[in-house]
Amino acid sequence: MFLYWEHIWIVGLALLIASVIGVPLGIYITGHDQVATRVLNSATVLMTIPSIALFGLMLPILALFNMGLGKVPAVIALVLYSQLPIIRNTYTAIKNVPPELVDAAKGMGMDRWKLLREVEIPLAIPVIIAGLRTAAVMNIGIAAIAVYIGSGGLGVYIEQGIARVYPEMILSGAILVSLLAIIVDGLMALLERMATPAGIKLQRTLAR
């Protein structure tokens, strides 16, 4: 049970930090196309780096601050991996806000900040949460690997199970991690539905 909370804690913390960095960055780059391609490309490259290799690459760097092993590198790696889905979804969501709505808001005399807060973000929020959902499910899997750099979490069962060739232990670890991923996926889907503004929901039902 303790390992369960540890796992959730690592993933949750990473997700929180990642969204604090990713969402503003995603909003910022909607206005700057050149920066946008670079940011998105960098995030893609980060995503391409295999997780265990990323842990390996970070280890000597963080070892300088005496934090090479443990939870810190795990959380940093998870934050880096979450950037691509979060930034990309925020970016596309805000880009896809119908231009006539933006024009209407401008016509009503909204400034940039108000436009963002009252028109763009409410319309984009379901897609942004979908990005968070992808990131969360992915992170739960990667956090299981992070056990090899000593972060703890449910990966411990799998690691110990492999080391002792004890299939029941591996199985319980694997099932618990998968279950966690599926539950989180479901919860985020619910959140996604809740965050969709009533007007958009109505529009969708009418379209059907």
Place this chain on the structure above:
Amino acid sequence: MTGLLIKIYRFLLIVIILVAGVAIERTGLVELLSDPYERQVIVELFWQHLYIVLVSISIATIAGLTVGIVFTRQRFRKYAGVCMYIVGLGQTIPSLAVLALAMSFLGIGLKPAIFALTIYSVLPVARNTLAGITAVPAELIEAGKGMGMPPLRILLEVELPNAMKVILVGFRVALVINIGTAALSYLIGAGGLGDLIFTGISLMQTEKLLAGAIPITLLALVADFLCELLSVALVSKGLRLSD
């Protein structure tokens, strides 16, 4: 403002490369690489890694395409949703767990690793093949039928070329995940570059760790780039134009 940001970005990239270079020299990676015996070991592990990846990805691509194509045929179409759901569920299972489970059934060595990687890479390929073929506009298929094409020719000349872009994205995801997960296959005794990483972590030998981590990263990046080239070569001109 934007110009300045891009300049800062370029500057940061150069600084990162320089710092990384100095750091690598200091950890003794260069020294490790100049030792002929160690170099031979690394090269051997690299080929082993590549072998695992290539075998599993080729089987997975064939299997994934087959699943995707079968479930989009008229007769099985009603099961496509169920298949999609199962595949989505499968993707939430962490890669480490899949490897560990394969080990508990098949024992240790190369075979369970390739088996696990194959299973794990089938999912994105199958999912994207399904999604890609389902998204082909119905009027195109109608047009094909109207021209008197038999179902096989519709598949080969209408459905697959139109879905190719999405399928290749799936292939790319599968390949990159596969390369990363193959590093974990050391844990179930299949060797590969993960050997160096895990040994490096447990012995705190940074040079060994980097000798494993850097080639894997490069391998993944190169594979990603090759997939991009492949999509330029395979996606038909008309579709690329419409983007």
